[in-house]
Amino acid sequence: MDDKGLLCLLLGLIILCSLLTGMSEAEETHVFSSSGENVALPCINALSNCTSTTWNYNKHRSSGTVELIAGGLKKKNIERAERLSLGSDCSLNIYKITEEDHGLYICLQYVNGQKHGTDEPIFLHVLHVYPSSTQTKMRSGSSVTLTCQLFSYEDSCSLVRPDDLQLFWVNQADVNLHEDSRYQKLSSGQCIRTLTTTFQNEDNNTKWRCLVKKKNENKTSASYTVKFTKPTKTDTVTAVTTINTERRTTLNSPVTAIQHSQGT
Structure with a gap:
């Protein structure tokens, strides 16, 4: 191969790598939300009527995959099932999210038991204040x-x-x-x-x-x-009790008793 052919090959590889990198970034979606909000995770590769849609979830690589939606139907024997639903566009709706909902969500399509299209990974990031x-x-x-x-x-x-x-x-x-x-x-x-x-x-x-x-x-x-707490009746009673206690202590002190004796 001459120098011109080698140069063309290198340029072709560079272009191919850039295209693959661009595709990888496009397929990876990041969604940001805060605790207590509702969020809808899009299913980019969805087919019509959602009967082919499956949603899987991973919090960590080592935690294993949890199937949330299968065949367009929500799994009932999973945690937070009451906070999950499937949208008309096959998106995954999560109501009142918590920090425990963060992780990797993947929308898949199965037609006649065969996987259709590519995986669509979505990373959900949850902001929490305490x-x-x-x-x-x-x-x-x-x-x-x-x-x-x-x-x-x-x-x-x-x-x-x-x-x-x-x-x-x-x-x-x-x-x-x-x-x-x-x-x-x-x-x-x-x-x-x-x-x-x-x-x-x-x-x-x-x-x-x-x-x-x-x-x-x-x-x-x-x-x-920030909302300051107003003094309560309990605080007032405690303050009065403390003052009265201090007065009784003063009246019963040895010095007071001696002065009273000398006066008599």
């Missing part, structure tokens, strides 16, 4: 640690490519809180962001959001709303 905004005793002067975590297949965000993914806390004006000296940034990995701060009076009824961006495009967010 503690919840319903925690008690939230008052000015108390501290809180805010944590948001993106749960992904194999418990790793590397599938999304680290350079493409951003995860950070913002305030109501979308200002990055990790750059504010008021908030102490704790060490965290790519899939988790943690802040610690002390509540101030103006924080009441404010909302902080954990934001996920991919290639500078907003994908999903989860919020933490």
